[in-house]
Amino acid sequence: MPDRSYLDWPFLEDRHRDHAKALDDWAGDLGSVDHHDTDAACRDLVAKLGADGWLQPTAVDPADPNPLDVRTLCLSRETLARHDGLMDFAFAMQGLGTGALSLFGSKAQQDEWLPLTRTGKAISAFALTEPQSGSDVANSTMTATDDGDAWVLDGQKTWISNGGIADVYTLFARTGEGPGAKGLSAFVVPADTPGLSIAERLQTIAPHPLATLQFDGARLPKSALIGAPGQGFKIAMSVLDVFRTTVAAAGLGFARRAFDESLSRVAAREVQGKPLSELQMVQGHIADMALRVDAAALLVYRAAWTKDSGAPRVSREAAMAKLYATDEAQKVIDAAVQLHGGDGVKSGEVVERLYREIRALRIYEGASDVQKVIIARQTMGA
Structure with a gap:
C-alpha cells in the first residue's frame, strides 16, 4: 500500500486531503495513457480533466477573489505524475499557460479565456524561452512594436510546451521601456493569429508536445497586452x-x-x-x-x-x-x-x-x- 501519511501533515487542510484522494481515484480509473500520439493524448487528457472538473484549480475564477491555491496545484501534479507523466503535463500547462491571466489579466482577458481553459475547451501555453536566452529571461530579443492601433510581433520562441496544439499562448516580448528586464511586456496571443507559425516540432527522450514558434509581423490588438508595458x-x-x-x-x-x-x-x-x-x-x-x-x-x-x-x-x-x-x-x-x-x-x-x-x-x-x-x-x- 503506497504511503499516504504525508497527507496528514499540518501543511494541508481537509479540503486538500479530499482533493488528493478523489483525484487519485479518478486517475486510477482512467487507466493507461497511449503515448504513441502525444498530441492526441494531451488533447484527450485536457478534455477529460476539464469535463470532470479537475482543471478548476489551474486558474482563478474571475468571480472569485481568492488567489491560486498552490497546495492544491502541487497535490494535483504530484498525484497525476505518480500515475502518468502526460497526465501531469496536460494539467500543468493549463495552469502555467494562463498564470499571467490569472494574476495580472484584465477582466475581459480573463472572461474570454479562463472559462475555456478551466473546462478543457481550450489548451494554453507559456511562451517565454528563446533560442539564445534559455533561463536568462532578461536577455530576450523578440520584439513587440507599438504600431498605433496594434502590437506587431517579430522573433522566435522555442521549447514551448503545447506548442502546435495550444489554442492560446501567453507570450513575452521586448517593448523597449528600458534595458534588460525593464523592457519586456506580456501578451495573450490566440494560436490562429496571422503571422504566427510553427517553425519546428521538437522531439525529446520523454515525448511531449513541444515546438519552436515563429512570429513574422504578427499583429495583435492593443487589448492583448497583459498588465502594463514593461511589466513582462x-x-x-x-x-x-x-x-x-x-x-x-x-x-x-x-x-x-x-x-x-x-x-x-x-x-x-x-x-x-x-x-x-x-x-x-x-x-x-x-x-x-x-x-x-x-x-x-x-x-x-x-x-x-x-x-x-x-x-x-x-x-x-x-x-x-x-x-x-x-x-x-x-x-x-x-x-x-x-x-x-x-x-x-x-x-x-x-x-x-x-x-x-x-x-x-x-x-x-x-x-x-x-x-x-x-x-x-x-x-x-x-
Whole structure:
C-alpha cells in the first residue's frame, strides 16, 4: 500500500486531503495513457480533466477573489505524475499557460479565456524561452512594436510546451521601456493569429508536445497586452514563483511511483532463495529513497504553504523545493532502475519511463544550476 501519511501533515487542510484522494481515484480509473500520439493524448487528457472538473484549480475564477491555491496545484501534479507523466503535463500547462491571466489579466482577458481553459475547451501555453536566452529571461530579443492601433510581433520562441496544439499562448516580448528586464511586456496571443507559425516540432527522450514558434509581423490588438508595458519580467517571475513549486511536486510524484515500484520489486524478487528485501545493500537503497522522498515532500509543501499563507514572494523556498525535489527524484528513480535489474531498462517498463520523464524537470522553469544562484542570492541578501 503506497504511503499516504504525508497527507496528514499540518501543511494541508481537509479540503486538500479530499482533493488528493478523489483525484487519485479518478486517475486510477482512467487507466493507461497511449503515448504513441502525444498530441492526441494531451488533447484527450485536457478534455477529460476539464469535463470532470479537475482543471478548476489551474486558474482563478474571475468571480472569485481568492488567489491560486498552490497546495492544491502541487497535490494535483504530484498525484497525476505518480500515475502518468502526460497526465501531469496536460494539467500543468493549463495552469502555467494562463498564470499571467490569472494574476495580472484584465477582466475581459480573463472572461474570454479562463472559462475555456478551466473546462478543457481550450489548451494554453507559456511562451517565454528563446533560442539564445534559455533561463536568462532578461536577455530576450523578440520584439513587440507599438504600431498605433496594434502590437506587431517579430522573433522566435522555442521549447514551448503545447506548442502546435495550444489554442492560446501567453507570450513575452521586448517593448523597449528600458534595458534588460525593464523592457519586456506580456501578451495573450490566440494560436490562429496571422503571422504566427510553427517553425519546428521538437522531439525529446520523454515525448511531449513541444515546438519552436515563429512570429513574422504578427499583429495583435492593443487589448492583448497583459498588465502594463514593461511589466513582462515581473509578470513572468510572479507566475514562476507559483508554478516552480509545482514542478517540484511533479518530480516528487515520479519519485513516489519509483519508490512504490521498488518496494513491490524487492518484496517479490528472490535471490538465492531469499527476497531481495532481506539484503542489507538493498535495505540501504530503500532507506536512502525513503529519506529523499520525505525530505523533498517537506520542501515542496513548505513552499506551497508559505505562498498560500500570503507571502508576496517565495523565490527562495520555491527554488529550494524545485532544486532538491527534481535532483533527488533523479537519484530515487536511478536506484529503482538498479533494483529492477535488466527489467529497469526494458522499454515500456514503469521505471524505464520514469527514468526518461524525470530528466527534463531538472532543466525547465529554471535549470538546477539557476536555482542554486537564486538560493544563494536570496540567502546572502536576506
